[in-house]
Amino acid sequence: xxxxxxxxxxxxxxxxxxxxxxxxxxxxxxxxxxxxxxxxxxxxxxxxxxxxxxxxxxxxxxxxxxxxxxxxxxxxxxxxxxxxxxxxxxxxxxxxxxxxxxxxxxxxxxxxxxxxxxxxxxxxxxxxxxxxxxxxxxxxxxxxxxxxxxxxxxxxxxxxxxxxxxxxxxxxxxxxxxxxxxxxxxxxxxxxxxxxxxxxxxxxxxxxxxxxxxxxxxxxxxxxxxxxxxxxxxxxxxxxxxxxxx
Numbered sequence: 001x002x003x004x005x006x007x008x009x010x011x012x013x014x015x016x017x018x019x020x021x022x023x024x025x026x027x028x029x030x031x032x033x034x035x036x037x038x039x040x041x042x043x044x045x046x047x048x049x050x051x052x053x054x055x056x057x058x059x060x061x062x063x064x065x066x067x068x069x070x071x072x073x074x075x076x077x078x079x080x081x082x083x084x085x086x087x088x089x090x091x092x093x094x095x096x097x098x099x100x101x102x103x104x105x106x107x108x109x110x111x112x113x114x115x116x117x118x119x120x121x122x123x124x125x126x127x128x129x130x131x132x133x134x135x136x137x138x139x140x141x142x143x144x145x146x147x148x149x150x151x152x153x154x155x156x157x158x159x160x161x162x163x164x165x166x167x168x169x170x171x172x173x174x175x176x177x178x179x180x181x182x183x184x185x186x187x188x189x190x191x192x193x194x195x196x197x198x199x200x201x202x203x204x205x206x207x208x209x210x211x212x213x214x215x216x217x218x219x220x221x222x223x224x225x226x227x228x229x230x231x232x233x234x235x236x237x238x239x240x241x242x243x244x245x246x
Contacts, residue, residue, distance in 0.1 A: 119148040123155055135162050151182040157189045164196055172196055187217035195229035203232055207239060214242060221245075 126141030142159040145152055156179035163172035173196060179189040191213035197206035210230070213220040221243050224230055233239040 115148050119145050119152065119155075122148070123152070126155070127158070130158060130162065135165060138162055153179045153183045153186050153189070156182065157186065157192065160189070161192055164192065164199075169196055169200065185216045187213045187220055190216065191220050191223060195227065198230045198232045201232055203236060206230070207233060207236065207242075210239075211242060214245075 122141050122145045126138045126145060129135075129141060130138035139159060139162045142155045142162065145155040146159065149155070156175050160172045160175035160179065163169070163175060173193065176189045176193050176196070179186055180193075190209045194206045194209035194213060197203075197209065210220070210224065210233070214224075224239075224243060230239075
């Protein structure tokens with residue numbers, strides 16, 4: 001039996017003999033086949049990530065620097081020289097102090113003289129039309145005068161009279177009050193308001209304005225004696241007393 005077992009072992013050993021010398025290597029290689037593949041994968045992954053990082057660094061868009069705000073072209077132009085400095089450059093040295101003390105002539109003052117002249121011309125035309133009985137033309141011209149010179153008491157008063165003649169009492173009262181606001185002691189406006197309120201049978205208010213007119217201009221008493229617009233006051237003792245008063 002031992003002989004047979006020995007024979008079998010020998011046969012088995014002879015069968016493996018051509019490869020017996022390489023058995024350790026082959027078995028070791030079989031164990032290591034998995035490791036290189038794992039490390040190869042890791043190595044490739046690292047190389048890929050490195051390459052991707054390099055690409056990102058190379059092609060990363062640069063941070064855009066916000067340029068400083070460019071001032072408008074106007075600001076880059078030289079500043080205008082102030083009026084006094086410009087005057088100082090143009091005035092001879094010996095006259096500088098005297099010239100700089102004088103304020104420059106205001107454009108409004110320069111323009112005012114022609115406007116006043118126009119207002120006077122227009123007022124003369126309006127007064128002529130008024131005396132001729134051309135009330136519409138006179139009214140239009142008085143309005144032009146007032147537009148140029150809103151405190152022209154004569155034009156305001158006469159425009160009030162035009163409205164009174166046309167029986168547009170509302171606007172007559174407005175314009176006459178405007179004249180009083182511009183010049184309170186203007187007797188003509190007070191007298192004309194007395195006439196308007198007398199025509200409206202408002203004796204108390206009419207008498208009040210008439211007293212003001214007499215106080216500012218005693219000549220008003222002569223106007224009132226024969227004025228038909230004041231006939232509503234004719235029988236008033238206070239009216240008679242006012243006209244007799246010295």
